[in-house]
Amino acid sequence: MNATIKDVARAANVSIATVSRILNNQPGYSLKTKQRVLKVIKDLNYQPNAVARGLINKKTRTLGILVPNVSSMFSSSLLKGVEDAAYTRGYSVIICHTANSGVRTMDYLHVLKEKRVDGLLFTSEVLRDAYYDEIRRMGIPLVLLATQSLKYSIPYVKVDDRMATYHAASYLIGKGHTRIGMISGNKEDRIAGQPRIDGFIQALKDHNLPFNENQIVYGPNFYFDDGQRLLPELLRKNSGLTAVLAASDFMAVGALSAAYSSGLRVPDDLSIIGYDNLEIAKMSIPPLTTVEQPLFQIGRVGGGMLIDIIEGKEHVEGRIMGHQIIERQTVRDLAK
Known part of the structure; x- marks a missing residue:
């Protein structure tokens, strides 16, 4: 049976509230107490419940991403970049396949709201007014990947x-x-x-x-x-x-x-x-x-940008990524 926060508090001889404060890096305990609690957590192999922690600190450390075609080579490269950024920063990702459908997109926005995601990434298609209005009601930050909005001031990552x-x-x-x-x-x-x-x-x-x-x-x-x-x-x-x-x-x-x-x-x-x-x-x-198009890097930079906004680390604006010509074998040199 998995250890609970009550088991940790009992073994460390502290209150459940103290264990919770230590898990969420909140003040109110001595260094000695923190060390004792962390040792008990390790000994009991206690795994904090992410949802429960989210109810306390109002964060779930989860990002939502809306993609029109989750199986395409284009989207998969972006997703790998986003996941890499999220994993590095201790976040998880919920991927929603919209299939370019307005109805599905709105449905998934409602699902992501219920999942209490901390921020959203939107990629590869036009941000419609209905999507934007719903995301505003959700009250969470948004970053656009491989697209941008000509109507709304929203951070984006793309090539020119x-x-x-x-x-x-x-x-x-x-x-x-x-x-x-x-x-x-x-x-x-x-x-x-x-x-x-x-x-x-x-x-x-x-x-x-x-x-x-x-x-x-x-x-x-x-x-x-x-x-x-x-x-x-x-x-x-x-x-x-x-x-x-x-x-x-x-x-x-x-x-x-x-x-x-x-x-x-x-x-x-x-x-x-x-x-x-x-x-x-x-x-x-x-x-x-x-x-x-450096799609992996676009995803990675965009994911990191969204996390920066969530954590209040900096003011974020749009970013244009570099492109380059990859020479292979389908262009003949007539100049020679």
């Missing part, structure tokens, strides 16, 4: 999507490509869609290359099927393309599949660059050149 695609397009141009197309996500997406489009267009303009609307095709999402379906459309609209920038690695791998089905060799006939640097980029044939 516009600059990342600017560098990706500039990389292709530096390799001698002047006929470049883009497979984009939803242009109505002001957080990740439109900024990546803007970066692509700006890079062409800054390198004195012409641009017309036919050079971009749009998907509703950033998925494999979108890239597979949209590459043939992009090639039909633009004769002589030598390179394609895809707005996600999944889209890029979809484009690789479509190129193979069309008899196009990558990179000999067509170069492709992705965006994210997910594990799938290393697994594709040929291995995919891509823009790296």
